[in-house]
Amino acid sequence: MPSELNLILLGPPGAGKGTQAERLTQDFDLPYLSTGNMLRAAVSEGTDLGKQAEPIMNEGGLVPDEIIIGVTLEALGEADDGFLLDGFPRTVGQAEALTKALEERERKLTAALLIDVPDDEIVRRLTGRRTCAKNGHVYHVEFDPPKHEGVCDQDGSKLVQRDDDKPETVEKRLVAYHDKTAPLVGWFEDRGLLRRFDGTRSPTEVHDHIRATVATLRLEDEL
Numbered sequence: 001m002p003s004e005l006n007l008i009l010l011g012p013p014g015a016g017k018g019t020q021a022e023r024l025t026q027d028f029d030l031p032y033l034s035t036g037n038m039l040r041a042a043v044s045e046g047t048d049l050g051k052q053a054e055p056i057m058n059e060g061g062l063v064p065d066e067i068i069i070g071v072t073l074e075a076l077g078e079a080d081d082g083f084l085l086d087g088f089p090r091t092v093g094q095a096e097a098l099t100k101a102l103e104e105r106e107r108k109l110t111a112a113l114l115i116d117v118p119d120d121e122i123v124r125r126l127t128g129r130r131t132c133a134k135n136g137h138v139y140h141v142e143f144d145p146p147k148h149e150g151v152c153d154q155d156g157s158k159l160v161q162r163d164d165d166k167p168e169t170v171e172k173r174l175v176a177y178h179d180k181t182a183p184l185v186g187w188f189e190d191r192g193l194l195r196r197f198d199g200t201r202s203p204t205e206v207h208d209h210i211r212a213t214v215a216t217l218r219l220e221d222e223l
């Protein structure tokens with residue numbers, strides 16, 4: 001039986017998880033699930049989930065486990081051939097629920113890929129980030145500016161600053177990360193699942209390192 005890759009991307013907001021996810025899902029042909037994207041879609045569609053999540057997201061807080069665990073596990077239910085999860089788990093409770101749900105299906109996590117970036121760098125990255133209003137293409141005013149200020153190179157739509165990328169919200173998201181999500185680093189380490197990557201390197205270097213690690217994990221699993 002070919003081994004399946006059940007991967008988690010871990011790291012502070014703005015570590016580059018989305019960028020790496022785009023590349024890794026192509027490398028390994030994995031379904032990608034971002035709880036942040038899922039929640040933003042729910043907000044723009046005005047669903048019940050979106051209505052509950054919107055004020056919390058705009059404040060930089062975390063959507064309660066009782067809400068996010070159910071919707072994420074349901075979305076994952078279809079990914080029975082491996083997955084790449086971005087933005088989940090974000091609490092120990094979420095990690096325990098995910099592990100249990102996988103065990104019930106005789107599956108297990110392959111690894112948690114931690115992209116490490118210090119706080120001051122995160123603040124610089126997130127507050128300079130601009131996102132295209134239509135399709136979510138991402139730019140940075142300093143590191144990756146669009147050809148024409150305020151306009152998406154790819155589809156010409158307006159570039160906006162996500163509410164949760166505003167400076168005061170970024171600070172709150174970092175507090176939430178350190179309080180609730182950083183304990184997961186030790187949690188995964190204790191279970192032998194943690195793999196660390198230096199997220200201050202260029203996106204290409206980070207990608208090369210992660211890809212090599214994941215390829216090795218897959219080989220080891222097949223032996």
Ligand code: AMP
Binds near residue numbers: 039060062064094164
């Ligand atoms: P992200 O795009 O992953 O940074 O997610 C944006 C926002 O969605 C976060 O700041 C949280 O408010 C919320 N969110 C995303 N994933 C989760 C999760 N697993 N648990 C709780 N809240 C989440």
